[in-house]
Amino acid sequence: MSKLTTVGLTKAFSGLVAVNDVSFNMEEGEILGIIGPNGAGKTTFIHLVSGILMPTSGTITFKGQDITYAPAHQRSRMGIARTYQLIHPLENLKVIENVMVGAVFSKDMSLKAARLESERICAELELEGLERDTTQLSILEIKKMEIARALANEPEVLFLDEVMAGLNSDETKHLIATIQRIARERKLAVGVVEHVMGVIRELTQRVIVLEAGELIAEGPYGEVSKNPRVIEAYLGGAA
Amino acid sequence: MKNKTSYAIAAGIAVIMIAFPAFLGAYPLNVARSVMTYMALAISWDMLLRSGQISFGIAGLFGLGSYASALAVLRGGMDPFLSIVFAAVFAGVMAYALGFVVLRLRSMYFSITTLALMEIFRIIIHNLHDFSGGPEGVVLPGVIFKGSASALYWLCLGGLFITIGASYYFEKSKMHLALTAIRNDETSARSNGVDIFKYLLIAFVVTSTLQGMMGAIQVQSYGFTMPDTAFDGNFTLLPLAMALLGGVHSTIGPMAGAVLLGVSAEWLKLQIPYGHLVVYGIIIIIVILFMPQGIVGMVRKASRTGRRSGRKAGASNE
Ligand SMILES: Nc1ncnc2c1ncn2[C@@H]1O[C@H](COP(=O)(O)OP(=O)(O)OP(=O)(O)O)[C@@H](O)[C@H]1O
Numbered sequence: 001m002s003k004l005t006t007v008g009l010t011k012a013f014s015g016l017v018a019v020n021d022v023s024f025n026m027e028e029g030e031i032l033g034i035i036g037p038n039g040a041g042k043t044t045f046i047h048l049v050s051g052i053l054m055p056t057s058g059t060i061t062f063k064g065q066d067i068t069y070a071p072a073h074q075r076s077r078m079g080i081a082r083t084y085q086l087i088h089p090l091e092n093l094k095v096i097e098n099v100m101v102g103a104v105f106s107k108d109m110s111l112k113a114a115r116l117e118s119e120r121i122c123a124e125l126e127l128e129g130l131e132r133d134t135t136q137l138s139i140l141e142i143k144k145m146e147i148a149r150a151l152a153n154e155p156e157v158l159f160l161d162e163v164m165a166g167l168n169s170d171e172t173k174h175l176i177a178t179i180q181r182i183a184r185e186r187k188l189a190v191g192v193v194e195h196v197m198g199v200i201r202e203l204t205q206r207v208i209v210l211e212a213g214e215l216i217a218e219g220p221y222g223e224v225s226k227n228p229r230v231i232e233a234y235l236g237g238a239a
Numbered sequence: 240m241k242n243k244t245s246y247a248i249a250a251g252i253a254v255i256m257i258a259f260p261a262f263l264g265a266y267p268l269n270v271a272r273s274v275m276t277y278m279a280l281a282i283s284w285d286m287l288l289r290s291g292q293i294s295f296g297i298a299g300l301f302g303l304g305s306y307a308s309a310l311a312v313l314r315g316g317m318d319p320f321l322s323i324v325f326a327a328v329f330a331g332v333m334a335y336a337l338g339f340v341v342l343r344l345r346s347m348y349f350s351i352t353t354l355a356l357m358e359i360f361r362i363i364i365h366n367l368h369d370f371s372g373g374p375e376g377v378v379l380p381g382v383i384f385k386g387s388a389s390a391l392y393w394l395c396l397g398g399l400f401i402t403i404g405a406s407y408y409f410e411k412s413k414m415h416l417a418l419t420a421i422r423n424d425e426t427s428a429r430s431n432g433v434d435i436f437k438y439l440l441i442a443f444v445v446t447s448t449l450q451g452m453m454g455a456i457q458v459q460s461y462g463f464t465m466p467d468t469a470f471d472g473n474f475t476l477l478p479l480a481m482a483l484l485g486g487v488h489s490t491i492g493p494m495a496g497a498v499l500l501g502v503s504a505e506w507l508k509l510q511i512p513y514g515h516l517v518v519y520g521i522i523i524i525i526v527i528l529f530m531p532q533g534i535v536g537m538v539r540k541a542s543r544t545g546r547r548s549g550r551k552a553g554a555s556n557e
C-alpha cells in the first residue's frame with residue numbers, strides 16, 4: 001500500500017528551482033534511497049514532505065490524505081518523522097528528555113509514559129547513559145539519539161538525511177544493521193539520503209535519483225547505477 | 240531522598256515567610272512586599288525566557304494590571320479583591336490577543352515590540368483623561384484590607400506563591416520540554432510535534448496574567464497610581480537584572496537574585512538616592528561578562544566539580 005505520494009512537487013527559491021516537478025511514492029515497509037549530486041535538492045525534498053518548507057506547487061498525500069500545506073508538527077503527529085543533515089540536539093535537555101520530546105508532543109503521552117517509551121526505544125537502538133547531557137555524546141550516540149527521537153513520534157515514514165556522515169566504517173555497518181532491523185520490526189518506510197553508494201547498495205531496495213531538482217531515474221540501485229543519465233549527472237557534478 | 244529534603248526546606252521557608260508579620264514591623268514588611276513584587280516579576284519574566292523570548296514588556300503588563308484593577312473599583316464599583324482577579328484575567332486576555340502578533344516575531348524584534356507595547360499602554364492611559372484620570376493618575380476610595388500591614392503583606396505573598404507555583408509547574412511538566420525545545424531549536428521542536436505557537440502563547444498568557452496580578456496587588460495596596468508609576472521602566476529593568484544575577488531558566492535563580500538585589504537596593508536607596516540604579520547597571524554588565532549562568536549556575540558548577548574532585552580523592556585512597 002502506498003504511504004506517501006507526491007505529485008508534481010516543486011519548490012522555487014526566488015528563481016532557483018531546488019525541487020522541480022517531482023512525483024514519487026513510498027510503499028509501506030520499504031527502504032528507499034534518495035541520491036543525487038550536491039545541491040540536487042534531496043534535503044529540500046525532505047523539508048517539503050516533512051513540512052519544514054512549503055511547496056511552490058504540487059501536492060503531497062499521506063495515507064490518502066492531502067497534507068500539502070499541513071504544518072510540520074501535525075505531520076509528525078500523523079506519522080512522518082525525520083532527522084537532519086546537520087545534527088539538531090536540544091542541548092539544554094538530557095539525552096532521555098531529547099527523546100521524550102518526540103513522544104510527549106507527537107503522541108500526547110504523559111511524562112511518565114513518555115519516559116518509559118523513550119527508554120525502550122533507546123534500548124532498541126543500544127543507546128545508553130540516558131541521563132547525560134548531549135554535549136557528552138559521541139557522534140554515533142548523537143545520531144542514535146536523533147533517530148530515537150524520531151522513532152518516539154511512532155512514525156510510519158521516516159527520513160534520514162545523511163545519517164551516516166561523520167561515522168567510521170564500523171559505526172556505519174552497525175547503524176545500517178540497526179536501521180534495517182528497526183524498519184523490519186516496525187514495518188517502517190524509510191527514506192535515506194546518502195552520498196556513500198556502498199550504504200545505498202546495502203540498505204535500500206529502491207532508489208530515486210535527483211539532479212538539479214528533477215527526478216531523473218528510479219529503480220533498484222543495481223539498475224539505476226548503470227543508467228547513463230545517472231552516471232552523467234554524477235560525473236557532471238564532479239567535473 | 241534529595242527531593243524530600245528540598246521539599247521540607249521549601250515548606251519551612253514558606254512557613255517562616257507566612258509568619259513574618261508576627262515579628263516584623265511595618266517598615267520591614269513594606270520592604271519585603273517590594274522585594275516580593277520584584278521577585279514575582281523576575282520569575283514570570285524568566286518563565287517566558289525559558290522559550291528563548293526576551294520580553295521588555297513586564298512594566299506594560301504590570302501597569303495594565305494596576306489600571307484594570309483601579310478602574311474596575313473606581314468606575315465599576317468592583318470589590319477590590321475581586322478586581323485583582325479581574326485585572327489578572329484582563330492582562331491575560333490582552334496577552335492572548337497581542338500574542339497573535341508579537342509571538343510571530345523573534346529575538347530583537349520580539350523584544351523591541353514588547354517594549355513598544357508597554358509605551359503604547361502608558362500613552363493610552365495617559366491620554367484617556369476622563370476614564371483613566373490622565374497623567375495625574377487615580378486615587379482609590381481606600382486601601383484594600385483597610386491598609387493592615389500584615390494583610391497587605393500576605394496578599395503580596397499570595398501573589399508570589401501563585402507565581403512560584405506556576406513557575407514550578409513550568410519546570411516539572413511538559414511545558415519544560417516544550418519551552419526548552421523551542422529555545423534550543425525550533426526546527427527540531429516542530430518536527431517532533433511541538434506546536435510552537437501554542438506553547439509560546441500559553442507561556443505569554445500565563446506570565447502576563449501573573450504580571451497583571453502583581454500590578455493589581457500593588458495598586459490596591461497603595462490606593463493610588465499614575466502612568467509614570469504603574470508603567471515605571473524599573474518594573475522591567477529590575478526583575479531582568481535580578482533574574483540574570485540569580486541565574487536564568489529556573490525558579491530558584493530569579494528568587495535568589497531578587498533577595499540579593501532587592502535588599503541591597505533598599506539599603507542603597509537610603510544611602511544614595513538613585514544610587515541603586517547605578518548599581519543595577521553595573522551588576523547587569525558584570526553578570527553578562529563574567530557569570531552568564533548567574534549565582535545559582537555558579538553554585539551548581541562548583542558543587543559538581545566539588546563532587547567530582549571528591550570522588551577522585553576517594554578513589555586514590557583505595
Ligand atoms: N533556503 C534556501 N534558500 C535558497 N536556496 C536554497 C535554500 N535551501 C536550499 N537552497 C538551494 O537549493 C538547492 C538544493 O539544495 P539541497 O540542500 O536540497 O541539496 P542536497 O541535494 O540536499 O545537497 P547536499 O547533498 O549537498 O546536501 C541548492 O542549490 C541550494 O543552494
Ligand SMILES: [Mg+2]
Nearest residue numbers: 042043044085
Ligand atoms: Mg542535503
